[in-house]
Amino acid sequence: MKKYKDGSFKGIGIGYAGEIEALVTVLHGKIHSIEFLSHNETPVISEPAFNLVPAEIIEKNTIMVPNVKGCSMSSRGIKEAVMNALVLSGEDKDTLIKEVKGAENLDKIFVxxxxxxxxxxxxxxxxxxxxxxxxxAISASNLGAKVVLLEKxxxxxxxxxxxxxxxxxxxxxxQKAKKIEDNSELYYNDALVGGDGENNKELFKILSENALDTYKWLKEEVGVEFKKDELIHFGGHTVPRAAVFKGKYAVELISKLRKKAENLGVEIRTGVEAKEIITKDNEVIGICAVSEGKTVEFFGSxxxxxxxxxxxxxxxxRKKYNPELDxxxxxxxxxxxTGDGHLMCEKIGVDFVHMSYIQTFPIANPLTGALSHVGGSRFDGAILVNRSGKRFVEELERRDVVSQAILAQNGGVGYLVWAQEVEAVANRTTENKAEVNSLKRADLFIEGSIEECSKKLDINLDTLKETINTYNSSVENGKDQEFNRRGNLVKIEKGPFYIQTVAPAVHHTMGGIRINSRNEVLDIEGNIIKGLYAAGEIVGGIHxxxxxxGNAITxxxxxGKRAGEKIMK
Ligand SMILES: Cc1cc2nc3c(=O)[nH]c(=O)nc-3n(C[C@H](O)[C@H](O)[C@H](O)COP(=O)(O)OP(=O)(O)OC[C@H]3O[C@@H](n4cnc5c(N)ncnc54)[C@H](O)[C@@H]3O)c2cc1C
Structure with missing residues (x-):
């Protein structure tokens, strides 16, 4: 067995969300413990990597261990951190790099x-x-059902x-704290304008009328907490309407839903991939799945x-339904x-609706497609310019409009521009430090004077200055003369400035399987397929x-809650 030099050594690796710092202790020549001093990896998703990769490294006494399925980037970051710690202990870096690279060919660790x-x-x-x-799972379980949830x-x-x-x-x-007048009809109308009136009106009515009760259910029964005074004014809404979960992303929501489901006795099986729907006498009775190469059947009475x-x-x-999105x-x-549910349902004659309606998100990383959280500055007051330094669209327009406008610019990219006044609204750069650092490494995010930023990104400085001056005068007058921007207008004056390169990426599929108002799935002749229900983005037509x-999470x-209730009635 390989022997390392005894001692404790620190190392840094790059994971999905930036740096992972580990403290590695070697005792009697063997890797004894790995402690993580800091990291920004997404909670819940990265948990399996932090549980399994260090354990595997310690057990095998080598960094040549596989990645965890579904957490490859975090797994690599952990191994790199341990590798750099071992380099400090005197190990040869080139040999260790070969081991890390070799590990990429190993079968992934299952959860x-x-x-x-x-x-x-x-x-x-x-x-x-x-x-x-x-x-x-929670609502069905609350009504006494024995539930299994399969997650691949x-x-x-x-x-x-x-x-x-x-x-x-x-x-x-x-909304109440900010004295914003709103109601379910206004919400319904905004969604219908946003969806060009093609929404399934019956389903959206159910959505808009049950949004507030579902919010209360989340708070009171599931224990989900929200940021007290924060709202996002997403494009296309007449008022700021999106409440925001406490903490980062929707970690608060998923952690609390998972905890509630587990407490209710729901069996959550991760690493289990559904492959086929089992039917008997035209009724859906179960799922055939695969886990660690073995076939398992789950039946639901x-x-x-x-x-x-x-x-x-x-x-x-995507190409089948909308060839443009290749x-x-x-x-x-x-x-x-990856549309697994659609493909399984197609095989048993399920009907589909609006499959060509696929949405792009305008503010993503042009290299990876990752949605930019720091680019949420658009909602706080950042403006979008092109390489000539000119604004070209109302920043809070619908996603499809902003996406197409960006793609029509030189290089198919846009540049978000903001400064400290906008930053003060929601502290995007401090809240998303890991993303900012990784964008900076790729030269997609520049911080500094307006001259420095525009020079590094090759944006016309004189026009950009003129654009910002015009915009700041609009802010003073309380009306955006150029694009009639909705929402609060915020100045872009006090440096350091931020300029971020952005491009659209495929984000949401509005089309999907057809359901009725009881979440029952329909076949191509409009008949209910007994025993088959659906909820979430897999369903088509609502939008x-x-x-x-902000409408998808609602x-x-x-x-989701409704499907669990309806299947029990
Ligand atoms: C980066 C990003 C930011 C977003 N931000 C917002 C926002 O702020 N507000 C908003 O309203 N919407 C937002 N959306 C959209 C919204 O998040 C999604 O539409 C919504 O979360 C979909 O929820 P869902 O439960 O239907 O599916 P998901 O949350 O995607 O869950 C589906 C699950 O099914 C599993 N699965 C798939 N196939 C199989 C199989 N064969 N066997 C077993 N398991 C399987 C998947 O692994 C996955 O865990 C965002 C989307 C993205 C990508």
Whole structure:
């Protein structure tokens, strides 16, 4: 067995969200312990990597261990941190780099050492552990059901977990605190304008009328906490409407939903991938799944709820329904969001609606597609300019409008520009330090004087200065002369300035499987498929041509909770 030099050594590696610092202790020549001193990896998603990778390194006494399925970037960051610590202990760096690279070819570590029987019986089988699946599990379980939830990734959360955490609620505490008048009709009307009137009106009515009750359910029964005074004014809404979960992203939401589900006795099985729907006499009775290479069947006496999210990450499906959105587009989505549920449902004759309506998010990383959280400065007052230094669109316009406007600019990119007045609204750069650092490393984010920023990004300085001066005069006059920007106008005057390069990426699929108002899935002739229910982004039609920001989280929670209730009635 390999012997290392005894002692404690610190090392830094780069994970998904920036630096991971580890303290590695070697005792009697063997790696004895690995302690993490700091990191910004996303809670819940990265948990399996932090639990399994160090344990594997210690057990095998080498950094040549595989990544955890679904947490590859965090796994690599952990190994790199341990590697750099071992280099400080005197190990040869080139040899260790070879070991880390060699580990990429090993089979991934699976999350759980699942010990399944070949078939198991429950009342309800839920497929997908995002916000919709977890809400359905809680509401069904509350009504006495024995529930199993299957999640193919290492951890639950899906896109819900990495969302910006904005949920539209007319009448939330934050709206009341800010004395904003709002109601479900105003909300309904905004969504219909946003979706060009093509929304399934019956379903959106249910959504808008149940948003406030679902918010109360989250607070009172699930224990979810919200930021007290913060609202996001997403594009297309007449008033600031999105309440924001406490903390980062939707970690608060998913952690509390998971905890509540576990307390109720829901069996959450991670690392289990649903592959096929089992039917008997035209009724859905279960799911055939695969875990660690083994086939397992899960039967639900009341049926199956599909909550597998959208298909933004499935390029073939995107091209089939909207050929424009091919390989050139990156996606903001989690790697597990690949339309599996749609494909399984298609095989048993489920009907689909609005499949060509696919949304791009305007403010993403042009290299990776990751949605930019620091770029949320757009909602606080940042302006968008092109390489000539000119504004070209109202920044709070609908996502499709802003995305297309950016793609039409030189290089297919836009530049968000803001300064300390805007920064003071929501502290985007301090709240998202890890993202800022990684954007800086890729030269996509520049901080400094307006001259420094524009020079580094090759933006026309004179025009940019003129644009900012005109905009600041508009702020003083209380009206944006150029683009009639809605929301609060905030000056861009006090340095340091920030300029960030952005491009659109595929973000949300409005199309999906057709359901009725009881969450029952319909076939191509409009008949109910017995035993099959669906909720969340997998469902099509609710948002029409274009989903407004903050409407998805409301949708998945209202209809997730509802699916769990309806399957029990
Ligand atoms: C970066 C980002 C930011 C966003 N921000 C916001 C926001 O602030 N507000 C808002 O309203 N919307 C936002 N959205 C959209 C919103 O997050 C999603 O529409 C919503 O979370 C979808 O929820 P869901 O439960 O339907 O699916 P998801 O949360 O995506 O969960 C689906 C789950 O199903 C699992 N799964 C898939 N296939 C299988 C299979 N075969 N077997 C087992 N499990 C499977 C997946 O791994 C995943 O965990 C954002 C989206 C992204 C990507």
């Amino acid at each position: 759980t050492k699942n010990k399944f029987k070949p078939s198991e019986n429950f009342d309800i089988v839920i497929v997908g552990g995002g916000g919709a699946g977890l809400s359905a 990734m290492a951890a639950v959360g899906g896109n819900t977990l990495v969302s910006m955490g904005g949920i539209n609620i007319p009448g939330s505490d934050a 009341r049926g199956v709820i599909f909550a597998t999210g959208g298909f933004s990450g499935n390029i073939e499906m 390989e050139r587009y990156k996606t903001t989505n989690q790697s597990g969001i 029409g041509t274009n989903r407004l920001g 949708d998945i929670l209202v209809f």
